[in-house]
Amino acid sequence: MEKELRYGYVDDLYETVMGRKKPAALDRLEEWFPGMIVTEETSDDKTRTAARYDDREDRIHAVRVNGKLYTSDNDRIAQITGRLIGTASSNKEKERRTAERIQKRLAAEIAEDSSTAAGLLDNVYAHLTEMNNEQIQRFYEAVFGYALGLITVEEGESTLFPMDEEVYSRIVYNAVYQLHTGTGGGLANAWLWLLCGGLLRSEAGRITRIYDSAWTPLFREEGITRSLADKVDYLLHPEDYEPYYWGDDTGKRFPGIAWYCDGCGAHLDEQKGFDDRLPEWKCTACGTVNTIDITHIYENEQDYRSGAGPVNARQYYAAVDKRRKE
Ligand SMILES: [Zn+2]
Known part of the structure; x- marks a missing residue:
């Protein structure tokens, strides 16, 4: 079955290639959006290790214990991060709204400050640099396969954060376009687009409008028709047209x-x-x-x-x- 565009499914591709056991939610978010959702604190007080959510800042404060960001089974945080990652299925409205506020804040921060976007891309490059050639190749193939699968994927009925079709098409098309260049830069850009699409969902529409040379959103809108499948087909098989x-x-x-x-x-x-x-x-x-x-x-x-x-x-x-x- 093809997987929806969700942060958790995107991050899974990386974890699988690196042979890692799936990290906890906070660590997964911190991996690609460092410092933007989780504020890491040091605590000398061994009794105060539980993570907490700060409503005014829309941020999660957490303490690292044995290398991992520790939640201490805080149910509210589990519900919020579950929604951001896209795997939570319960219908707690309060936490859904909280996750939505975080999405809006992140989209605004990325759209309004180009150094934030550039920093996210640098972080992706740092991860790629740590991979060996074989891992890079497998990662590239996994990401490309996932992106192509998104063209035909059907989202569930009661979808969390339903996504605007135009925003969805732009993100998937941009990712395929970048991967099709076959370059390291293309892979890094595509990866970041998929992560942002999976995490921010329709709020990602704000960042598809930025045009920053360090992080290249591509708009090759002149396809044969408006459909995403046709545009991708034309991109990958121009000889057929x-x-x-x-x-x-x-x-x-x-x-x-x-x-x-x-x-x-x-x-x-x-x-x-x-x-x-x-x-x-x-x-x-x-x-x-x-x-x-x-x-x-x-x-x-x-x-x-x-x-x-x-x-x-x-x-x-x-x-x-x-x-x-x-
Ligand atoms: Zn000139």
């Missing part, structure tokens, strides 16, 4: 292409004297020399930035030729 060009500028060397400066981003087509038949063009705004050829055409800015590679030349020319003959 016959490209079609409908523009009327077929007199140009590269119909339908807008040229932007690699140096300053200026729209070169609008600069005086620009002609796409030239082999290169010196930007009149910043002086950068831009090569004008097929290997410098990208489907969109995200492909250019992420290193996903230029457009398929054969497909591009085939679509343009077809249009010219019409």
Whole structure:
């Protein structure tokens, strides 16, 4: 059975690859969102080891005992963390609302302060650095398999924190896109997206709108249709799609292409004297020399930035030729 997008299921992938027995809830949250949900305290008083939840701060205060964050069977904390991790099934409304407040606070902290987002990504990189090559490979395959499974997963009827379809699609698509780049950065980004989606659920909509170079949300919205399954299919199997060009500028060397400066981003087509038949063009705004050829055409800015590679030349020319003959 495919697993829903839940923090616990996401974290399980890591724990399994590392061969660890499933840690307790507080440790699992602290692992990927250090200091954001749990405030760790030191206690000299051996009788005061139980964790407590502070309503004003929306934070859990806990003490580490024998390497683990200790809850001392505090039922309220177990209920709150169970909801954040996504495994609790009871219907205690008070704890659900508390977990929701934590979700809102975390989403705001990540969206409003780019150093918080960058810090989370650094933490993921630190974990990846500790893995050996074989573990990285198994981890990559497990995360990719899980992300693909999310495309068709059906959520339960009485789902805790139901997720807005658009937010869900963005997160799953971004994760698949990042993994498809086959890079370490892609793996780290995808992992963080899945963790945030599983933990914050619909509140994650706030962070899909940030655009920070250190932590790259990718919006490649121009799919064949709006459905998540089709967009992912187009991403993974572009060869199955016959490209079609409908523009009327077929007199140009590269119909339908807008040229932007690699140096300053200026729209070169609008600069005086620009002609796409030239082999290169010196930007009149910043002086950068831009090569004008097929290997410098990208489907969109995200492909250019992420290193996903230029457009398929054969497909591009085939679509343009077809249009010219019409
Ligand atoms: Zn320029």
